[in-house]
Amino acid sequence: MTMSPSLPDNDRPPPVRFAFDRQTWKEIAYLLANLPMAIAGFVYTVFLVGVGVGLSVTVVGLPLLALGLQGARGLGRAERARARGMLGVRIDEPSPMPRSRRDRGFFSWLWSGLRDPVGWRALLFSFMRLPWGVATFAVTLVGLFVLWPVLPYIARGLTNADRAMVRGLLSPSDELEARIAELESDRGVVVDTAAADLRRIERDLHDGAQARLVALAMDLGLAKEKLTADPEAAARMVDEAHGEVKVALQELRDLARGIHPAVLTDRGLDAALSAIASRCTVPVNVSVELPGRPAEAIEGIAYFTVSELLQNVSKHSRARSVSVEVWRSHERLLIQVTDDGVGGARLDGGTGMAGLAERLGAVDGLFVLDSPEGGPTTVTAELPWRDRTDATSKTL
Numbered sequence: 001m002t003m004s005p006s007l008p009d010n011d012r013p014p015p016v017r018f019a020f021d022r023q024t025w026k027e028i029a030y031l032l033a034n035l036p037m038a039i040a041g042f043v044y045t046v047f048l049v050g051v052g053v054g055l056s057v058t059v060v061g062l063p064l065l066a067l068g069l070q071g072a073r074g075l076g077r078a079e080r081a082r083a084r085g086m087l088g089v090r091i092d093e094p095s096p097m098p099r100s101r102r103d104r105g106f107f108s109w110l111w112s113g114l115r116d117p118v119g120w121r122a123l124l125f126s127f128m129r130l131p132w133g134v135a136t137f138a139v140t141l142v143g144l145f146v147l148w149p150v151l152p153y154i155a156r157g158l159t160n161a162d163r164a165m166v167r168g169l170l171s172p173s174d175e176l177e178a179r180i181a182e183l184e185s186d187r188g189v190v191v192d193t194a195a196a197d198l199r200r201i202e203r204d205l206h207d208g209a210q211a212r213l214v215a216l217a218m219d220l221g222l223a224k225e226k227l228t229a230d231p232e233a234a235a236r237m238v239d240e241a242h243g244e245v246k247v248a249l250q251e252l253r254d255l256a257r258g259i260h261p262a263v264l265t266d267r268g269l270d271a272a273l274s275a276i277a278s279r280c281t282v283p284v285n286v287s288v289e290l291p292g293r294p295a296e297a298i299e300g301i302a303y304f305t306v307s308e309l310l311q312n313v314s315k316h317s318r319a320r321s322v323s324v325e326v327w328r329s330h331e332r333l334l335i336q337v338t339d340d341g342v343g344g345a346r347l348d349g350g351t352g353m354a355g356l357a358e359r360l361g362a363v364d365g366l367f368v369l370d371s372p373e374g375g376p377t378t379v380t381a382e383l384p385w386r387d388r389t390d391a392t393s394k395t396l
Contacts, residue, residue, distance in 0.1 A: 013027075013087070013088055013156070013159075021152075023088075024151075024152045024155060024156075026086045026087070027086070027087065027155040027156065027158075027159045028140055028144070028151070028155050029086060030082065030083075030086040030087055030159060030162065031136045031137065031139075031140040031155060031158055031159065031162075032137055032140055032141070033082070034129070034132065034133040034136045034137055034162070035133040035134060035136075035137035037078075037079070037082070037129070037133065038126075038129035038130045038132065038133025038134070039130065039133070040075075041075050041079075041125070041126030041127075041129055041130075042126060042127060042129065042130040044068075044071070044072070044075065044126060045072070045123045045126045045127045046127075048064075048065065048068035048069075048071070048072070048123070049065075049123070051064065052064050052065030052068055053065070062110060062114065063110060065113075065114065066109075066110050066113030066114050066116075067113070068119075069113055069114070069116050069119030069120065069123070070113065070116075070119060072119045072120075072122040072123045072126065073094075073116075073118055073119050073122055075122050075125075075126055076118065076119075076121070076122030076125065076170045077093065079122075079125065079166060079170055080093065080166065080170050080171075083162070083163070083166045083170075087159055087162065087163055087166075089163050089166055089167065091166065091167060091170065091171045092171070092172055093172070094118045094172035118172070121169045121170065122169075122170065124169060125165065125166075125169040125170055128165075128169075129165075132161075132165075136158050136162075139154065139158065140154075140155065140158070143155075215244065216241050216244045216245060219237055219240060219241045219244070220237075220238070220241050222237060223237035223238050223241065263275050264299065264300070264303050268293050268299070269288055269290065269293070269299055269302060269303060269326060270286070270288040270290075272303050273286050273288060273303065273306055273324060273326070274286050276303075276306065276307050276310060277310065277322075277324065280310045280313065280314055280322065281314040282310075282313055282314060282317070282319050282320065282321065282322050282339070283320070283321050283322070284310065284321075284322045284323070284324060285321070285322070285323045285324070286323075286324045287323070287324070287325045287326070288325075288326040288327075289326070289327045289328075290326065290327065290328055290333075291328060292387065292388065293388045294333055294383075294385055294386060294387070294388060295386040295387065295388050296388065297363070298333060298363070298383050298384065298385070298386055299388075301359065301360070301363060301365070301383060302326065302333060302335055302381075302383060304359075305335060305356055305359075305360065305381050306324055306326075306335060306337060308352055308355075308356055309337045309356075309379055310322065310324075310337070312345070312352065312353075313337075313339050313341065316341075316345070317339050317341025317342065317345075317375075317377060318341050318342050319339035319340050319341030319342075319375075319377075320340055320341075321339070321340055322337065322338065322339045323336075323337070323338045323339075324336075324337050325337075325338075328385055330385075331384065331385045332382050332383065332384060332385055333382070333383040333384070333385045334380065334381070334382050334383075335379075335380070335381040335382075335383070336378065336379070336380050336381075337378070337379045337381075338376055338377065338378045338379075339375070339376060339377050340375055340376045341375050341376070341377055342373075342374065342375055343371045343372050343373050343374050343375035343376065343377050344371060344372075344373045344374075345369060345371035345377050346369070346371070347369060353367075353369060353379075356381075360381055360382070360383065363383065363384065364383075364384050365381065365382055365383040365384065366380075366381070366382040367379070367380075367381050367382075368380040368381075368382075
């Protein structure tokens with residue numbers, strides 16, 4: 001009996017031989033230990049399910065079952081460790097259960113515990129292992145005395161079945177676990193980005209409009225004092241204060257435009273991108289071909305992505321022309337900004353590209369930078385498309 005060809009290369013055991021090498025003895029020990037481990041897991045499973053379901057009509061049944069599923073995770077952890085140490089199976093640990101009951105509430109914790117797929121799969125694994133543990137223990141024990149010349153091949157075949165069971169029932173779902181990790185990372189990015197935006201707005205208000213308004217109040221107070229003693233000086237001070245009011249209003253408009261421009265809300269991406277293109281120091285050709293308007297959040301991210309990219313072009317690219325294209329492809333909103341500058345842009349180059357990539361990644365978007373030395377530079381951004389009407393109806 002030979003090793004199954006379906007085993008991954010990174011944890012494929014050494015070729016089986018007639019000689020009883022170290023790996024063969026590990027496999028024999030694993031098979032002999034299957035029986036006590038299977039008995040312990042089977043007893044735990046039958047007791048937990050029987051008691052938990054039997055007492056489910058009382059107040060302690062379901063919480064006991066939820067706690068028991070967390071204990072089943074421990075059984076699965078022990079089996080994975082045993083398979084890693086004795087069979088060389090490389091298998092990751094699944095995501096841990098959230099442990100904070102105080103923040104989530106008792107019923108939320110109970111519901112999460114009862115529908116824990118990792119715990120239920122560990123119980124299924126423990127329940128199925130008893131007949132297999134008896135069979136492998138018996139075959140291996142007989143083989144040690146009767147079939148020892150071919151026992152390495154028998155052990156390899158039996159442990160290959162064990163490897164398949166461990167991978168099938170105790171390994172985390174690659175797609176699900178990767179998605180959980182990605183969402184946890186994206187949540188952190190969103191929180192950090194929101195905090196940074198709030199700090200930026202606060203700093204702009206404090207250093208800009210607020211400082212001007214404080215100075216304006218002081219000037220008006222001085223003008224009030226001089227109104228009777230020196231009317232001409234008071235008039236000049238009022239005139240200067242009027243100019244400060246205009247500057248403060250312009251700063252507030254710029255700040256509001258940085259938060260969410262009115263033209264984007266009123267007229268959509270085409271007009272908003274044309275407006276920021278007109279302020280760019282490099283001639284910009286804007287092409288927007290959309291069948292409708294996306295959800296407000298997606299539209300805002302698309303706007304600020306193009307705005308940041310055009311600022312980078314003005315500051316760093318030394319380009320003579322830029323093109324901005326926006327279109328929809330199936331359920332994705334695509335943005336492509338191309339300039340004929342010197343190139344050499346990098347995600348770690350300190351131009352804000354990494355921040356843009358993180359912001360798009362936080363909403364399941366993509367950010368691709370192609371900027372060879374000498375140019376041209378092409379940035380492609382991709383966002384999920386959500387219709388504005390669908391997004392609105394979900395909030396109602």
